[in-house]
Amino acid sequence: xxxxxxxxxxxxxxxxxxxxYGALAKRNIIAILMGIELMLNAVNINFVAFxxxxxxxxxxxxxxxxxxxxxxxxxxxxxVALAYRIYxxxxxxxxxxxxxxxx
Amino acid sequence: MNFEAISTEIFILVLSLFAIVMDxxxxxNESRKSIGGVLVFALTGWVLYMxxxxxxxxxxxxxxxxxxxxxxxxxxxxxxxxxxxxxxMVATVFTLLFSMDYMQTVLRYKGEFYALLMTALLGxxxxxxxxxxxxxxxGLELMTISFYxxxxxxxxxxxxxxxxxxxxxxxxxxxxxxxxxxxxxxGSTGTVxxxxxxxxxxxxxxxxxAGATMIMIGFFFKLSVIPFHMWAxxxxxxxxxxxxxxxxxxxxxAGIAVLMRVLYVAFPLIGFYWLPILAVLSAVCMIGGNxxxxxxxxxxxxxxxxxxxxxxxxxxxxxxADYPGMKAVMFYGMxxxxxxxxxxxxxxxxxxxxxxxxxxxxAGLAKSAPVLAAVMTISLLSMAGIPPxxxxxxxxxxxxxxxxxxxxxxxxxxxxxxxxxxxxxxQVAKAxxxxxxxxxxxxxxxxxxxxxxxxxxxxxLFGVWxxxxxxxxxxxxxxxxx
Numbered sequence: 001x002x003x004x005x006x007x008x009x010x011x012x013x014x015x016x017x018x019x020x021y022g023a024l025a026k027r028n029i030i031a032i033l034m035g036i037e038l039m040l041n042a043v044n045i046n047f048v049a050f051x052x053x054x055x056x057x058x059x060x061x062x063x064x065x066x067x068x069x070x071x072x073x074x075x076x077x078x079x080v081a082l083a084y085r086i087y088x089x090x091x092x093x094x095x096x097x098x099x100x101x102x103x
Numbered sequence: 104m105n106f107e108a109i110s111t112e113i114f115i116l117v118l119s120l121f122a123i124v125m126d127x128x129x130x131x132n133e134s135r136k137s138i139g140g141v142l143v144f145a146l147t148g149w150v151l152y153m154x155x156x157x158x159x160x161x162x163x164x165x166x167x168x169x170x171x172x173x174x175x176x177x178x179x180x181x182x183x184x185x186x187x188x189x190x191x192m193v194a195t196v197f198t199l200l201f202s203m204d205y206m207q208t209v210l211r212y213k214g215e216f217y218a219l220l221m222t223a224l225l226g227x228x229x230x231x232x233x234x235x236x237x238x239x240x241x242g243l244e245l246m247t248i249s250f251y252x253x254x255x256x257x258x259x260x261x262x263x264x265x266x267x268x269x270x271x272x273x274x275x276x277x278x279x280x281x282x283x284x285x286x287x288x289x290g291s292t293g294t295v296x297x298x299x300x301x302x303x304x305x306x307x308x309x310x311x312x313a314g315a316t317m318i319m320i321g322f323f324f325k326l327s328v329i330p331f332h333m334w335a336x337x338x339x340x341x342x343x344x345x346x347x348x349x350x351x352x353x354x355x356x357a358g359i360a361v362l363m364r365v366l367y368v369a370f371p372l373i374g375f376y377w378l379p380i381l382a383v384l385s386a387v388c389m390i391g392g393n394x395x396x397x398x399x400x401x402x403x404x405x406x407x408x409x410x411x412x413x414x415x416x417x418x419x420x421x422x423x424a425d426y427p428g429m430k431a432v433m434f435y436g437m438x439x440x441x442x443x444x445x446x447x448x449x450x451x452x453x454x455x456x457x458x459x460x461x462x463x464x465x466a467g468l469a470k471s472a473p474v475l476a477a478v479m480t481i482s483l484l485s486m487a488g489i490p491p492x493x494x495x496x497x498x499x500x501x502x503x504x505x506x507x508x509x510x511x512x513x514x515x516x517x518x519x520x521x522x523x524x525x526x527x528x529x530q531v532a533k534a535x536x537x538x539x540x541x542x543x544x545x546x547x548x549x550x551x552x553x554x555x556x557x558x559x560x561x562x563x564l565f566g567v568w569x570x571x572x573x574x575x576x577x578x579x580x581x582x583x584x585x
Contacts, residue, residue, distance in 0.1 A: 019279070032272055036272070039276070043286050050286065054290060054293060055293070068282055071240075074248050075248060075271070078252060082251075101340050
């Protein structure tokens, strides 16, 4: 059995769904960041698969992947730094505790 | 490579590096306000210089010159993007003016604030000029990642880090959704460039339409359109006040700039199906934003909901999808900057010196700082659209444009909601003028006074004499549609 576009897209869709579930359902900031990372990786698989299997002339898809990886890393770096600050402030990184502001 | 086309972006990047280097060079206990002062003058000069970059209307009409490009077609510098860049830079200049004192007392890391504000501005400028989804994505992320840090910049405040985490999580999820949409659109059309996408038939496949929808949802998150708005009130309340102002003025206008380009250039045919949905969403924004703003205790939070409503007003202009509509959106975006500057200048002084931003902290401001109280009142009335302020002229343009396109009910909703908004804007005036405060004099520096007075002059000037600004927006909208 050879791997085609459909397999890649299915894998990406599953990863995206798992990541979205993780980002929405998890209560730990680090786990939420992991969910977001999964979603971004699903996007990368999509881009590379489309670039490989559809008749396009250039490498735009792979170029997008490089930028998406970079941006994802920047986001996670800030996310971890903020998680550290939250821990400093409240001694927990459970997002349910982040309810100072209401209205 | 036409480097002249991106001279504005190069200039802003140099300013950002300048702020970093100066922060390292200056002695540790010296005030960082000087960096802000240099940035104010440099940006003001560049905004004035940018008037010479506009392509004149005659050249557009005979087709001899429309726009300049950088890197093939990835980056477009036309009158439309120039106008929005000027808007962002004006917003940044005003923010710098009234935030220098605030930052000096409230923040622990002051130099970084200036550098990050410049990178956020750079991201906005890239967004306004983006001509494909790659550039739009990079601009959007450059802007939002800078804002994640700036929102969390008040290390002493628990609310600040909470707001930053909320912003980061919601922002990253919306980025991922938008990227997934871009990948689907890329897969079905084979391109990410706006012009080529417009010509491509394959966009009308299931994957292409799903991708376009996800891209729209991503933008709605960034614009905090109801029902994707839940992050906005918390982030606006927790962020340092000048950053709240930048989020309301710059970030929102940048999102609208790129959304208009995506809607009208990349997906004009899908846009045909999108316009009714956009109309409903803008009505929901106007109603929801104004109704929820009534029951807030914190003025920053109230302004967050009011900015959701303002985004609704601007989307009214986008719904009309024609030349007067675009012009009205740009006009409204510009005067919204001036109105916001007035309101947030007063609010940041109050927050810095009285330690809070709720209605109680504003009590008696008319006695302790009469200029700021007057400026805030006029600015809020401009947001509500009371003549002779600029807000009235802006709303007039918006609603005329949309009524001409047959959406009478939308203009009707807008009118009623503008009237309702007067109620909670006047609540602020009531707190400032009628309630008794502690009567202590507030310390107001020259820069803050300059920002407040200039913004209110602009608000009234564009209210009674909108011709010049209207001409500029006319020119920008005209080139865009050529």
